[in-house]
Amino acid sequence: MLTQSEENYLKAIFALSEQQTEIVSTNLLSEKMMTKPSSVTDMLRKLADKSLVSYLKYQGCELTDKGKDYALQIIRKHRLWEVFLVEKLNFGWEEVHEIAEQLEHIKSSKLTDKLDAFLHYPKVDPHGDPIPDKNGNFSNDQKTKQLSFSNINDEVVITGVEDGSIEFFQFLKHCEIGLGTKVKIIAKYNFDQSVLILLNEKEIVLSELVSQKIYVQ
Amino acid sequence: MLTQSEENYLKAIFALSEQQTEIVSTNLLSEKMMTKPSSVTDMLRKLADKSLVSYLKYQGCELTDKGKDYALQIIRKHRLWEVFLVEKLNFGWEEVHEIAEQLEHIKSSKLTDKLDAFLHYPKVDPHGDPIPDKNGNFSNDQKTKQLSFSNINDEVVITGVEDGSIEFFQFLKHCEIGLGTKVKIIAKYNFDQSVLILLNEKEIVLSELVSQKIYVQ
């Protein structure tokens, strides 16, 4: 049984090795965890002792299969709780991350599975991120294409958004942008890479950064 | 913001000063917390520093108003989560306590209030224990009269059960004894203080101990 801190490290290593590099460096991990590199070194030795990561001095770390399974279970719990908070308790997108960070550490696989069933086995969380099943399997086809790559006159459906700041989520809420929202690309401006879209009969300009944080299909 | 351990001490002090004595001794608390008395002394000094308990060396402790409020919020969360687990996720009575022990430490009063609303503001948890409202108020009329005090031919409704072992809850489940169950007292045996009851057309003998752990009205 792992501590919350150990679980948070596993989750961070998993996320970094997906987004960035296969092998995660001590410094990168220390930034993500908002701790000092020396603290990371200590933790990596502990996780290596438990066969959750493979770690070689000065070379960085990588999750073992066991570590990856464990990380996926935490991610599963996090995303299921996010669905619960948004769909059942009517929380806003921007509020759920922090609470799910706490709920993901509750230890009871029976609880997780019953929650999964209660929510009718959702495939994605409120941000469009895929939810691993009981065995850690998931299909990741929601967040493949950024809105910024769409062409003029394309009519697309929003399938995901990048996990970002509270302000970013509040902006999306203000624009009425959510999963499943249909938008049409009206224009793309080369001078600042912004995109003009049509959404619910309103025209909205999305900055380059925003258009890269929204995924469509 | 308190740690889980501090919260658990507050909860234990609250429970003991309700069930046993106004002022809780170090030894009694150490038994309840399953720690050594020396650990309790340390913690009491810490809680006294935070004005959550009043504590005098060698004399025991008592919750301050602030400590009582805090304890009631934890109890509120615990019991709301128990209702959620039983009513929404179909957990059995006997399984929910351990999970609720974890969930009660999730920090978000907004979550607690939204959960309360989602469950339609329940007044009691699955064991018949009252759920404090947002302000810590609750009415305690569910668990006043033990089944053992009922008289022959009384027809009563079960309003609560004492929080007990997993085996005790499994026994209740097997007998189909739940909150709201109607029973009729058929006989009381003086030789062992057991009670014979009629429940769903079946006759069941309840031992003295069991009849004292069931509350009726």
Next chain:
DNA sequence: ACTATTTTTTAGACAAGTCTAAAAAATAGT
């Protein structure tokens, strides 16, 4: 290839929450 810089580790420290062993205070028995 050698030095300068960056990255990572080691060594020693600290707070929280626990323990054991010993001392001090309170309580009980006669």
Next chain:
DNA sequence: ACTATTTTTTAGACTTGTCTAAAAAATAGT
């Protein structure tokens, strides 16, 4: 009231997860 027992506290230690400062290894610049 005095001693024996019980209760409670103190003192010192250990673990977890963190830190700072210094040392060691790896990387980059010319």
